[in-house]
Amino acid sequence: MRVIIIGGGGMLGRKLAFALGRRGEIGGRAISHMALADIVDPAIPEAPFPVTTHRLDITDKAAVDGLLAEGADVIYHLAAIVSGQAEAEFDLGLAINLMGSINVFEAARALGTTPKLVFTSSNAVYGGEIPEPIEDWTALNPQTSYGAQKAAAEMLLSDYSRRGFFDGRGLRLPTISIRPGKPNKAASSFMSSIFREPLQGDEAFCPVGSDYLHCYLSPRRCVENLIIAAEVEAEALGQNRCFALPGRTYRLGDMVEAMRRVAGDAPVGLIRWQPDRSIQNIVLGWKARFNPAKALALGFVRDDSFEDNIRFFLEDDIER
Amino acid sequence: MRVIIIGGGGMLGRKLAFALGRRGEIGGRAISHMALADIVDPAIPEAPFPVTTHRLDITDKAAVDGLLAEGADVIYHLAAIVSGQAEAEFDLGLAINLMGSINVFEAARALGTTPKLVFTSSNAVYGGEIPEPIEDWTALNPQTSYGAQKAAAEMLLSDYSRRGFFDGRGLRLPTISIRPGKPNKAASSFMSSIFREPLQGDEAFCPVGSDYLHCYLSPRRCVENLIIAAEVEAEALGQNRCFALPGRTYRLGDMVEAMRRVAGDAPVGLIRWQPDRSIQNIVLGWKARFNPAKALALGFVRDDSFEDNIRFFLEDDIER
Numbered sequence: 001m002r003v004i005i006i007g008g009g010g011m012l013g014r015k016l017a018f019a020l021g022r023r024g025e026i027g028g029r030a031i032s033h034m035a036l037a038d039i040v041d042p043a044i045p046e047a048p049f050p051v052t053t054h055r056l057d058i059t060d061k062a063a064v065d066g067l068l069a070e071g072a073d074v075i076y077h078l079a080a081i082v083s084g085q086a087e088a089e090f091d092l093g094l095a096i097n098l099m100g101s102i103n104v105f106e107a108a109r110a111l112g113t114t115p116k117l118v119f120t121s122s123n124a125v126y127g128g129e130i131p132e133p134i135e136d137w138t139a140l141n142p143q144t145s146y147g148a149q150k151a152a153a154e155m156l157l158s159d160y161s162r163r164g165f166f167d168g169r170g171l172r173l174p175t176i177s178i179r180p181g182k183p184n185k186a187a188s189s190f191m192s193s194i195f196r197e198p199l200q201g202d203e204a205f206c207p208v209g210s211d212y213l214h215c216y217l218s219p220r221r222c223v224e225n226l227i228i229a230a231e232v233e234a235e236a237l238g239q240n241r242c243f244a245l246p247g248r249t250y251r252l253g254d255m256v257e258a259m260r261r262v263a264g265d266a267p268v269g270l271i272r273w274q275p276d277r278s279i280q281n282i283v284l285g286w287k288a289r290f291n292p293a294k295a296l297a298l299g300f301v302r303d304d305s306f307e308d309n310i311r312f313f314l315e316d317d318i319e320r
Numbered sequence: 321m322r323v324i325i326i327g328g329g330g331m332l333g334r335k336l337a338f339a340l341g342r343r344g345e346i347g348g349r350a351i352s353h354m355a356l357a358d359i360v361d362p363a364i365p366e367a368p369f370p371v372t373t374h375r376l377d378i379t380d381k382a383a384v385d386g387l388l389a390e391g392a393d394v395i396y397h398l399a400a401i402v403s404g405q406a407e408a409e410f411d412l413g414l415a416i417n418l419m420g421s422i423n424v425f426e427a428a429r430a431l432g433t434t435p436k437l438v439f440t441s442s443n444a445v446y447g448g449e450i451p452e453p454i455e456d457w458t459a460l461n462p463q464t465s466y467g468a469q470k471a472a473a474e475m476l477l478s479d480y481s482r483r484g485f486f487d488g489r490g491l492r493l494p495t496i497s498i499r500p501g502k503p504n505k506a507a508s509s510f511m512s513s514i515f516r517e518p519l520q521g522d523e524a525f526c527p528v529g530s531d532y533l534h535c536y537l538s539p540r541r542c543v544e545n546l547i548i549a550a551e552v553e554a555e556a557l558g559q560n561r562c563f564a565l566p567g568r569t570y571r572l573g574d575m576v577e578a579m580r581r582v583a584g585d586a587p588v589g590l591i592r593w594q595p596d597r598s599i600q601n602i603v604l605g606w607k608a609r610f611n612p613a614k615a616l617a618l619g620f621v622r623d624d625s626f627e628d629n630i631r632f633f634l635e636d637d638i639e640r
Contacts, residue, residue, distance in 0.1 A: 128559040130457045139457045148479035152472040159468035239448040
């Protein structure tokens, strides 16, 4: 089977590519070729199949059509402008997160082979005046342009799937923590950096208070879920192809104590609590409590506790 | 104040234009100019202010920008490809219902004056596997491309409003009955024609059974709601600018009996019950029971009974 990862140079795309390189298969079917596309040059994993890399701007419809022209059995569409940047650069967010997604959807449709298409949406489609816990049938109510653009793409993904243009699976990701690498322009960036930087010996700034409640998923479990998403039977997904992935909801102060239990007192001492109103304006509009019944019934996975997230970071990602 | 009605040649646009011509004002502010734009030539109402008409294809971004270039205080965006046609012609539906709406949203944003923008969405954004009654916070789950395209536009309308690009108000219309004129390509067309045609002395075909349950609003009350939508204070609307208008849910057989009470036995005898699976496939996926709490709290109106709908048709629209 042929696999394409759009956004294959991003954090999740890279981890997914390397995981597929190690596995060599999805759902028992051997991968014959994997294409990694991104605006940056993706890292090439070891793999028992050929891996090609492609520079791609998903706002360029002809380029997206070209990438998919040789066919695909599973298309991962992970490319996005993150929340903070989509808030700062509205036009760019709309162009990539919605129009770029439509380019991907149209190219997948043009194949005429009903490929599986795994799309990463976000819990940022929720927010504001909706009741918690979030159920699978709770209204999307995004309070960021990022969330609104993802929500609009979700509506199309389910419709393209209903029509048989492709076989879509839209995963609303909880905030991924602990992300490796550097801080990015996501408003949620601190939700990784206040652990990652201290665990690597550096100080980090926390823009919200220790009572901040939010829902998280580790990169390791997220990548497992991306693979499960390409394995689930279409019939099991129902009419709405988009649903919240299971995460765990924690108080920030309890996450810090989890880091203390796993890694001792030193990292905790490197967190600087420094309220930032512009970050708070975004992240306080997000919802924290979820009942991801559909995803759990479909076999998607989550971490057992935030100690898992700390340990997975130390095992998979720490740089020092 | 300057008013623009995009879709001003359609059934609701025409009734709205004539109602505004009679009123001369919205929310106590005199109308100084009204522009009616459509792909057909709109009818020009009597009015105490100048009325201009404009041929417009909303997929033509430059044309939409040109229409709005002189400024607007209230923009009505009523233009759409209806459900049956958007199901048959997917690309056309996407181009008009989503991309065309984005052209309107961008042109309104470019004014820099935060005009009011009243958008007609549809109860077709609901459907399938969601619990009834539909609450204001129930997930959109469209089971038609028309509904999906409206739902995607809704997500953007609330976001453009949150950002202050315009002051949006998205009304999810119940099925309008009794529509005047001719049957159209909407799957819901029969929900008017089985009353309209018999009341005008012609026979009509009903593709579903008498137990079919659905939610309706008369054209007269709908137009009143379109005007209320431009009068409601932005602060009262909350974060989600889109909500279901109040309608009334009736069993088709009871609607037929309402027609008998108002207009006698003869029209009822002109209904031919002729099941049509392709129509049923669309309309049986729609939801019937709503709790439009937000709209009612905001002062939007509905009919008292289906006898109202029959009487309003006889008073406002009958052709014989």
